[in-house]
Amino acid sequence: MSNENLLGRSRAAVWHPCTQMKQHEQLPLIPISHGKGVWLYDFEGQRYLDAISSWWVNLFGHANPRINAALKDQLEKLEQVMLAGFTHAPVIELSERLSHLAPGKLGHCFYASDGASAIEIALKMSFHFWRNSGQTQKIGFISVANGYHGETLGALSVTDVALFKDTYAPLLRQTYQTPSPDWRLAAPGESAENYALRCADSLAQYLEQHHATTAALIVEPLVQCAGGMAMHHPMYLQRVRKICDQFHVHLIADEIAVGFGRSGTLFACEQAAIVPDFLCLSKGLTGGYLPLSVVMTTDTIYSAFYHDEVARGFLHSHSYTGNPLACRAALATLDIFEQDDVIQANRAKAAQFTQAMQPLRDHPRIRHFRHLGMIWAFDVADAAPDFSLAFYQAALQRGLLLRPLGNTVYFMPPYVIEEEEVALLIEETSSCLALI
């Protein structure tokens, strides 16, 4: 195995995601041979600091010994069984533990394999709840401007990122976008909180007119990640929870990216002390090991499907729903949170890292430096149209995996990152900024 050999074969046989394949005529693919902690290694000894947790999924490093051990144990017992008519210990234990950890009483867990499928499930469940409740006119969905919820047709219908959405517009359902509470959009002199409240008022105005035909509002609590790490005040969530209750509209919290400690609390909703009707989780759920997602919901929703009539049930399914290996990886991940008191430990780490980032904050090209939990982001002024790709390449040459979103550079490292690695990240990011 060599780098050269693999990247040619990959380009020929593998159609890579989120990629214009023609760019790989110039831009080499990076074959990875193995990973350890925050580092990814190629076949020639070059290493890359995974500062974006391999698309925001990894929490406790690559090849984590504790998660590896749990998976090896599970492999010897049961790799997969269908979850219709059958059940197994890992899926039961995981559901019980998630329900215990999540806010409120989200006691019913429905599983899928990726984030977009969890969004599809939440949308279908909300619609079907209203239908089962005799409110067949409640079929509309509201999402937040600049939001991202995945790439399947239903999830894309509530996504608001033009590059991913516009091409497929003829295939998508019409949905309504309510203004984003992103604090960068506040008027001069307006606080993040007041701006958030103004955005919530706009939602209330829309619902005055349209509540009778609206099933649900879907939000990314506290951070719109794919939309450029846009952060908002928790008061927004508090207010929209009240508005949704007032107008009998479900609140779907998409914590696929921000769940599992990324926002500084186990779930972002905790910071606004709200309970959504549906909580969607994936990405960090298995510590970044295996595809698994879950939609958690309430007794009220569940009861509306519980009936003698089969078609009133939620008949949605995926072949690998509740896969035992993925559930074991998730259980091992929850064990680490508990045994290492990760949320508390991250608080101290994050404060230290934020302080170390002062030179970036003071950098003349940096705007809107922002931080929440284990996410840091800033916008770069005077960025060329190809900034993102050029920065990505410059970072790779310096041993960093960073993928800016437009002119927004962000760090979302695995939680096991150490002080020296953060120092390296800051130093090399600064040298990229001097070039790109």
Ligand SMILES: *Cc1c(COP(=O)(O)O)cnc(C)c1O
């Ligand atoms: C990544 C992401 C999704 C989609 O998850 P996939 O597993 O990529 O389908 C949905 N919502 C948010 C907020 C995400 O960050």
